[in-house]
Amino acid sequence: MAWNEPGGNKPRDPWGGGGGGGDQRPPDLDEALKNLKDRINNLFGGKGGGGGGGNKSSGGFPGGLLAVALVVLVVGYVLMGFYLVDQRERGVVLRFGEFNRMVDPGLNWRAPIIEQSMEVDVGQNRSYEISEEMLTEDTNIVAVTLEVQYKVLDPQAFLLRVGAPETILQHATSSALRHVVGSSTMDDVLRDRREDIRLLVRERLQEYLDRYNTGLVINQVVLDKTAAPEAVRDAFDDVAKAKEDEDRFKKEAEAYYNSVIPEARGQAARITEEAEAYKVRVVAEAEGDAARFTDLVAEYRKAPEVTRQRLYLDSLTEVFSNSSKVLLDAQGSDSLMYLPLDQMFKGKQPVSGDSGAANRGSGSGSSSSTTSSAGADDGGSGRSGSRSLYQSNRTEIR
Template identity: 40%
Template sequence: MAQDQDPWAAPGKNNPGQENQPTDKPKHNDEQSPPDLEEAFSNLLKKLGGNKSRSNNNGSSNGAPIHYGKFLPIAALVGVIVWGASGFYTIKEAERGVVTRFGQLHSIVQPGLNWKPTFVDQVIPVNVEQVRELKTQGSMLTQDENMVKVEMTVQYRVSDPAKYKFSVTNADDSLGQATDSALRYVIGHMTMDNILTKERSVVRDSTWKALNEIIKPYDMGLNIIDVNFQSARPPEDVKDAFDDAIKAQEDEQRYIREAEAYAREREPIARGNAQRIIEAASAYKEQVVLDAQGEIERFQRLLPEFKTNPTVLKDRLYIESMERIMAKTPKVMMDGGNSMTVLPIDQLLRNKGAQTNTAPASAPQSAVNSQPVLTHPTQSTPPSSVERQGRFN
């Protein structure tokens, strides 16, 4: 029968009389046309899927195959977007990015948001502001063939990220080896006593200089900031003796600082006293000069009187001089003609004070404790003219 259908026939061939049913094979025109990408992608999926794809196609409602080729541009676009978004990265403020393209140095990027082609470029962040620290220690031989254990710390910073990463294999390890070499060279040219006592600063400065000379040819992109000489210890057998020597050295420095502090404290006081003495001497000088000028002025005024009556003026000057001299002495001289009596007024005053404290207030005063009265010679009893002439001549 023509109406009978073969259940095992392929889709679209159940009714052989229907010629207009769609088929899987495209119609070939006489002219050559470009290949259909969707059809090629669908055929590829069919080959990969095998029987599963055919079973899914048979189980579809309309019996037509699913065309996956239309999703290919979308998938490609999504892949491009994901690839582009994965290339964004951020470099911190204290870092610089070393960009390598296929393993070779390409450029240095600055802090901020940047972009790189994924799977093509690789970015290595390097901190250029961090102060790094490297410690080295070991037992070393000195110039006088003694063993000493020293410790030293080197502080450095990365100055050139590209040279830091590509000049040497490992810049930090190379710097450690250079530091150990420089320290051994310096220790080997110094005696143990100097290393442990008075030339510790020399070890630091010499090691810093030698280290810079060693790493200069390698151009590792490192900048040595400081070198600290931590400690130096002698062998245990002589450690106590060297500790005493170091302590004595420290005491010496402490005494020197104390003496300098004392000198700084006393120097302003001494300068002040010297200035005060200079000012007092200047004032005394001015006073003496002014007194001399006053005396000159006074004698100039007395000169006319002296020319008029020289004897009277001589007596007057003599009396004034004796009053001025006797007012400053505790002894009184009484001129009794050919003899002169000296009364010890100071002893009489002391005896009088002692007896006043011991004796009752009503006790009579002795003639010895009575205070003598100083009488100056007058014109009625003038001194001999020979003595006066001797004084002024």
Template identity: 40%
Template sequence: MAWNTPGSDNSGGDRRSPRRRGGGGLDGVIDSIRGLFGGLGGGGNGILRWVGIVFALWLAFNCFVLVTEQERGVVLRFGQFSRVLQPGPHFKAPWPIERVTKLNATQIKTFSDNVPVLTADENIVFVEINVQYRVSDPKLYLFGTRDGDQMLQQAALSTVREQVGRSTLDTVLGARNALAVSAREQLQKSLAAYRTGLDVTELNLPNARPPEEVKPAFDDVNSAQQDKDRLISEARAYAAQVVPEARGQAARVRTVSQGYRTAAIARAQGDADRFSLLVDQYKAAPEVTRKRLWLETLQQVLADNRKIVGGDSRQLLYVPMPEKGAARPAASASGILAPEALAPAITTIEQQAQESARSGRAPRPAGREEVER
């Protein structure tokens, strides 16, 4: 380019066009940023500007704190506890004035161990411990004790040994739920006394076993206990089946007896009323009533006995007349039986008179004559 070309500055200054120096478009933005930082050439003012910007950014990021939903922020002012930050955005004084320590307050921590314990009846048993806990107070967790997790482990072992040491071996092997509940309550009290800031959510004793040297004997005991429980269950099932049946039979017998009592009372009252009516009828007509009673009694007696028809003193004929619904008697081998075998001989009135005359006694009156007399 020539030295004196139109549009150029011969003084050696900025050769840019007036339009470019005007700051239009992207070139204007770049020129503004370049002017803010004092150009690229570097100098005292440029370095100070860069230091100021870096300090401003550091101060902004250092004063802003974001606490998530699972965390809690503990603020220390010159190394001393100041406050606890809840979930959300917060501002604090810059370091080294204030410092924030974040803790996960919702995380469930677990501690498990298997320890030998001596029971109250002087037996050694290996008890498995499972403890679940979380941070409930961040301030106490950080500053209440030196190591809250280690303190919880030692307190859990001590509490379980104490509870198991007060129980017998059968209780430890067969009823550990009650021991776990009491151990959890005691452990929580110990953690509160030690100012650990921890909360026990669950304490279980899932397994308890004897030493390997005596395990066969304990297996036999457990088998016997299982057999005992099985027999008790079977007995209860049998009782549950038999007792209702016995109660039903007792109720049936009771109902039948009550019905029989009612029927007997009603029958007795009916007979008494009938007898009273017969007394009244007998007073009104004694002969007729007596004869009617005799006929009714005779009819009843003859209806229940077998029928015998006699023609004379020597010929008897037995007529079997079974009751309605009764089975016919089986026939004999010959089909015909002698009358003497079927019924006794019946003597007539004339034969009785002749026998009485021979013996010198008066003949016995017949039943009808005795009644009429």
């Protein structure tokens, strides 16, 4: 009898052995899906599925799974939109290929698929070097090496306005350099106006870049090397050296001129001032002497004898104050006194006619009380009397 035929005491399981206890049927797939749907609906606040009659879903994709999928897609879409812009960079956001906005460094967000972001390094110092031979205004050929240092100033213009901004920079550099060199002489390029040429090239190059709206800014232009063609370079080097020597000699001459002329003018001014001071002093002394003589004449007319005596004493005082003197008293003494006249008159010229006798180192006395020129008021007789007194009382040194 078949396992599902009516009759029999117990239902039979085709997968199991016969006569086992309980229901051994496999789980229903529809029932499992229904239970999963109910749990998801309960999780999101929905109601449990279906009344007691139906054991199967109403057909189609379960609503709970669709909601989970949508949430996962939204979260993934949002997370995919975050991106980081470096501190040295600036970002340009395009929406459907059209410029939308600029973004600053840091964490930013864009709508994936709809928007696109491009970053530009605006802090990088870029450089370009050109080295070419060019024709000058005086139909000479010079070799010029120029370096251009630049940065990105406007990211939007750099990315969107022109197709190849750095290629435009290269062509603009060559054009500006040729224009400036072609308007200058060879001597200007090689030596005389190098700085002016550098500034003119920078100004013209920046004008070209702004006109083409490249978004680039020139930081520095370095005129690295300028030289004559190889075939005549030695001759030009000799000429340049000779001109440098000429400039050096001129500067040395100017320096010497600037040092000598002020010194001579200072000496002339000093001599003039000294002469003026001497003139003032002499005139003042003469005027003083004249005034004193006038006063003296007036006094002399009032008292001739007193004035004459006073003039005599003033003259003696002036003479003896500037001469060396020795005072001796030889009366009443038999002792020998040694006078170091050589030390006393050292460096001085004697004014008395008795200096020869005094330098012989002889003489006697106890104290100085009489001058060797005493009695000079009555002429030569005073000096003769003093000499006789001294010679009569001297003691020879043996």
